[in-house]
Amino acid sequence: MQKSLVFIIKTSFVYSALAFLFSIIGLFLPSTVTYVVGNPLEVSAISVEHVVGHIVWGLMVSALSLGLRYFVLGGIFPIILDSDHLIQFFDLEMVPRMAHSISFGFLAFFVLLLIFGKRDYRLAGIAFAAMLAHVSYDILLGGTTSFPFLTPFVAESLTFQGHDWIVIQLIAVAIVGICTIITKIEARKKLVV
Numbered sequence: 001m002q003k004s005l006v007f008i009i010k011t012s013f014v015y016s017a018l019a020f021l022f023s024i025i026g027l028f029l030p031s032t033v034t035y036v037v038g039n040p041l042e043v044s045a046i047s048v049e050h051v052v053g054h055i056v057w058g059l060m061v062s063a064l065s066l067g068l069r070y071f072v073l074g075g076i077f078p079i080i081l082d083s084d085h086l087i088q089f090f091d092l093e094m095v096p097r098m099a100h101s102i103s104f105g106f107l108a109f110f111v112l113l114l115i116f117g118k119r120d121y122r123l124a125g126i127a128f129a130a131m132l133a134h135v136s137y138d139i140l141l142g143g144t145t146s147f148p149f150l151t152p153f154v155a156e157s158l159t160f161q162g163h164d165w166i167v168i169q170l171i172a173v174a175i176v177g178i179c180t181i182i183t184k185i186e187a188r189k190k191l192v193v
Helices: 002-027 048-065 068-090 102-116 121-142 164-192
Strands: 144-147 158-161
Touching: 002 068, 002 102, 002 121, 048 068, 048 121, 048 164, 068 121, 102 121, 121 144, 121 158, 121 164, 158 164
Parallel strands: none
Antiparallel strands: 144 158
């Protein structure tokens, strides 16, 4: 139990730090898409519904991980993804919500795989899927919302609305499911050998 708790703390710290560091890229994108966002405590609609919603959306996705520590991480990662907002405290021109992008999902997937075990596909899948679950809930909560979803390759934000959240959430579930299947197949191969 203590080993799992340490694992959860370490991976959460790395995920949060990655989201923050990735947001720094937003300072260097073209000035046509950057602006001063402002204090996130004032401009972001932080509420109990916002926090609990992100956690629940992540837990729904991570249920397919079939492991308690991955299930817990699936609830933590989507809410700490918002650490990409922390750079807004400095009142610099930037592209906000940088970690709400496919590029961040891939980065988190590979960095966590590299740091915490080259065969821990469930952790890597949760890392990517958490970003998608976060975006999915933001769309549901906001109705219509924009993200720099393809940044840093496309600096402009993409707008999502309506039932787009369902498609994104299903993709997140599929990623975790596929990573769990791969993990189970790898475990069976080890038993056979």
